[in-house]
Every structure is written in C-alpha cells, then in structure tokens.
Amino acid sequence: MSSRDIYKPADKLIGHDKNVWMEFTALARDYKAVNLGQGFPDLLPAHFVSEALGRVAASKNFAVNQYTRSQGHPRLVSVLGKLYTILMKREIDPLSEILITGGAYESLFCAFQSFLNPGDEVIIIEPFFDCYVPQISFAGGVPKFVPIRAKENATSTKDWVLDKEELESAFNENTRAIIFNTPHNPTGKVFSLEELQLIADLCIKYNVLCISDEVYEWLVYDGAEHIRIATLPGMWERTVTIGSAGKTFSVTGWKLGWSIAPKELIKNIQTVQAQVTYTLATPTQEALAEAFEHELPLLGTEKSYFKELGSMLQQKRDLMAKLLREVGFKPTIPEGGYFMMADTSDIDVNFDEYDKSDDPQDYKFVRWLTKEKGIAAIPPSAFYSSQHKHHGSKYIRFCFIKEDSTLQKGAKKLKEWKDEISK
Numbered sequence: 001m002s003s004r005d006i007y008k009p010a011d012k013l014i015g016h017d018k019n020v021w022m023e024f025t026a027l028a029r030d031y032k033a034v035n036l037g038q039g040f041p042d043l044l045p046a047h048f049v050s051e052a053l054g055r056v057a058a059s060k061n062f063a064v065n066q067y068t069r070s071q072g073h074p075r076l077v078s079v080l081g082k083l084y085t086i087l088m089k090r091e092i093d094p095l096s097e098i099l100i101t102g103g104a105y106e107s108l109f110c111a112f113q114s115f116l117n118p119g120d121e122v123i124i125i126e127p128f129f130d131c132y133v134p135q136i137s138f139a140g141g142v143p144k145f146v147p148i149r150a151k152e153n154a155t156s157t158k159d160w161v162l163d164k165e166e167l168e169s170a171f172n173e174n175t176r177a178i179i180f181n182t183p184h185n186p187t188g189k190v191f192s193l194e195e196l197q198l199i200a201d202l203c204i205k206y207n208v209l210c211i212s213d214e215v216y217e218w219l220v221y222d223g224a225e226h227i228r229i230a231t232l233p234g235m236w237e238r239t240v241t242i243g244s245a246g247k248t249f250s251v252t253g254w255k256l257g258w259s260i261a262p263k264e265l266i267k268n269i270q271t272v273q274a275q276v277t278y279t280l281a282t283p284t285q286e287a288l289a290e291a292f293e294h295e296l297p298l299l300g301t302e303k304s305y306f307k308e309l310g311s312m313l314q315q316k317r318d319l320m321a322k323l324l325r326e327v328g329f330k331p332t333i334p335e336g337g338y339f340m341m342a343d344t345s346d347i348d349v350n351f352d353e354y355d356k357s358d359d360p361q362d363y364k365f366v367r368w369l370t371k372e373k374g375i376a377a378i379p380p381s382a383f384y385s386s387q388h389k390h391h392g393s394k395y396i397r398f399c400f401i402k403e404d405s406t407l408q409k410g411a412k413k414l415k416e417w418k419d420e421i422s423k
Contacts, residue, residue: 012138024366024376034375036375036400037398039185046249052288056286076286079292083299084098088241096263098266109135110276111269114268121142121174122136122143123178128383129185129383132179146162146163148161150332157190158189171202173206177211181216183226185216187334188335189336190224191227196227209240211240215242216247219338222314224335237262240259242260256284316402320407320410321340326415327418328346342396343394349368360389366378380396
C-alpha cells in the first residue's frame with residue numbers, strides 16, 4: 001500500500017494557505033468592532049443599479065436565466081465597448097477586446113495563467129493587493145518587488161513615490177510582466193503621468209506586458225486625474241486593463257470584472273477563463289449592462305453617478321482624516337480609492353506586555369485597537385514582501401466607503417479613546 005499523504009497539498013500551495021483577512025475578519029466579528037478596515041461598502045447601491053437587477057429577476061425573458069456568451073454577455077460587452085472607446089481614446093471591439101470575468105480576481109488569475117511560464121519574473125509595485133503574489137506563484141512566476149516609499153513627513157499620497165533607478169534595476173531578460181494598481185490600494189495614490197510614462201518606457205524598452213489593475217478608476221479626489229496607461233504611446237498593444245463592477249457600483253457581491261486588451265491578449269486570457277468558469281451569471285451581467293447604459297449618457301456631467309460617488313466619498317475621506325487626527329494618528333490623505341493609511345508613530349501604546357508575538361508593529365496595533373477600542377482596521381505590512389514589510393509597519397489602513405452611521409459609530413469610539421487620553 002502506498003504511504004502517500006492524500007491530504008498533502010500541491011507544492012505551489014504551500015505558504016499561501018493563510019491571509020490577513022482570515023485573522024482580522026474573525027477578530028472584528030468576535031469583538032463586535034466597528035469595521036473601518038475592510039473594503040466592503042455597507043451602504044446600498046444606487047437605486048438605478050438595484051432596480052435594474054429587480055427588473056431582470058422579474059423578466060419574462062427566459063434567456064436571462066440561462067447560459068450566456070462565455071466571453072461576456074452581449075449587452076454588457078456592448079455598453080462597455082462604448083464606454084471604453086471614450087476612455088481609451090480608441091475604438092474598442094466589444095466582441096474581441098473585452099472579457100467578462102468573475103470579478104477582477106479572476107481577470108488577474110487568468111492573465112497570470114495565460115502568460116507566465118515557470119521562472120518568468122513579474123515586477124510588483126508594492127504595497128500590493130495580496131492576491132497578486134499567490135496567483136503569480138501558482139502560475140510558476142517569480143515575483144520581484146519594487147516599493148513606493150513615503151517621503152519624510154508625508155501628508156498626501158503624492159508624497160509616496162517610485163525610485164526610477166530602483167524600478168529599472170528590477171527589469172531584465174527574464175521579466176515577463178509588471179503589475180500595479182492605480183488608484184492604489186492601500187495608499188490611495190493616483191499615479192501621475194510622469195510615473196506612468198516611466199513604467200511605459202521600461203515596458204517598451206524591455207518588451208514586457210503591463211497588467212494595470214484599475215478597479216478604483218472612478219474614485220479620484222481634489223481634481224486628481226486617473227490616467228489609463230494603455231492610452232500612452234506604445235502601450236495599448238502590451239497592456240491588460242482590469243476593471244470591477246463591485247468597485248464601480250459598490251456591489252462587491254455581484255463578483256463581475258473585466259479585462260480590456262488587444263484581441264491577441266484577450267484570446268489567451270479567455271482560453272484560461274473558459275476552463276475556469278466557462279460563463280458568468282447572466283442576470284447580474286444583464287443588470288450591470290442596464291446600469292452602465294443608464295450612466296453612459298450622463299458621463300462627465302454633474303448628474304453622473306460616478307461624479308456623485310466621488311464627491312460623497314471625498315466628504316467621508318475628510319471626515320475620517322479629521323477623526324483620526326483628533327486621537328493622534330497622522331493620516332496620509334488619499335487622492336483616490338477608498339482607503340487611508342494612518343501613521344501610528346505618535347500614539348503611545350506599549351505592546352510588549354499585550355502582544356508577545358514576533359509580528360510587525362501594525363499587526364499588534366490592529367489587534368489592540370480591535371480588542372481594546374472596538375475599532376477594526378487592517379495592518380498594511382500584509383501588502384508588502386518580507387524584505388519591505390518595515391515600510392508599512394508604522395501605518396494601519398482604514399476604509400471610508402461606509403454609511404455615515406458606521407462612521408459615526410467609529411467617531412464615538414474614537415472620542416471615547418480621546419477622552420481617555422485627555423484624562
């Protein structure tokens with residue numbers, strides 16, 4: 001009889017069985033903390049979005065309850081084609097240059113699986129969304145990390161910058177791709193034209209692919225501009241742009257995303273996608289198409305949902321920054337997204353007796369904050385490679401896409417803490 005351990009995982013899974021969400025989701029739940037850490041909206045979606053889904057559910061059209069086109073529901077890719085033809089400043093073919101996926105997660109997974117061979121290197125600009133590393137590893141790729149660093153006394157995400165020489169030194173003949181996120185999670189940085197041009201020039205020089213995670217594309221503040229790297233000269237043909245319905249319309253549970261790229265790239269990604277999910281839920285795709293059709297003629301006007309959402313979130317951002325400053329945090333004001341990094345250096349808490357683990361300071365701080373103050377956050381060192389975790393350990397990440405009532409509960413907890421400090 002074989003002595004094989006039938007429960008032993010594949011080697012490529014080893015070390016990827018845990019993530020930051022497993023611990024801190026449970027911690028927030030167990031201590032009934034106000035969850036100001038995780039990026040799920042607790043507010044209702046816009047009425048025209050939820051009403052679209054209601055109409056689809058009540059539809060007498062049998063087809064909306066059956067399989068749809070594997071590459072994406074025709075009505076949905078059609079409206080996305082019209083939208084991104086405007087945004088990309090080029091004609092987008094909805095049938096060959098757009099692929100609908102099970103959220104941005106699947107877009108990422110299928111891209112890595114379709115382009116990476118064992119040993120191919122992928123440059124990751126960090127901090128990064130934590131699924132990048134395991135997904136690259138599962139495909140046999142080798143992550144290479146380049147951090148954005150905060151200048152001394154940084155107050156805005158404009159003060160978080162790339163080092164040109166450090167970035168170029170990461171490129172070599174084994175580099176297959178680079179992946180980055182703008183607007184950025186967790187910092188809220190919106191990459192400037194100069195920074196995007198630097199990345200573009202290196203991609204062209206070393207002939208590598210660019211995977212541009214743009215799920216927060218509509219969430220920019222203070223006049224910041226989200227620039228799509230695929231619109232820069234020489235970049236369309238080598239860029240996969242990834243979007244998200246969950247982030248666009250605050251419906252994360254719908255789990256719909258998309259990849260936009262030249263047909264030669266989409267064809268490869270779709271080869272993987274067809275074997276992973278084959279097709280996505282028709283009703284949600286139909287409803288999402290209707291939501292975009294509602295929004296498309298309003299694009300750029302004061303009545304645009306995207307503009308209203310940005311204005312609302314900017315107010316929530318400013319409120320959160322004010323509340324955090326009052327108890328001693330030093331928030332970095334984000335230009336985009338819905339997360340905020342807050343420097344904890346001036347908050348005097350001794351963790352030596354409270355938490356004797358070898359974990360980074362931010363892990364200890366978030367555990368203490370959740371258990372003792374009833375406020376849940378996320379430790380951002382989880383979004384760094386082991387060699388660069390120190391860049392994130394003095395910060396914690398907060399999320400401000402929350403109902404005003406949730407923010408007020410958080411404000412109450414923070415005020416109680418402030419009163420304790422003042423005694």
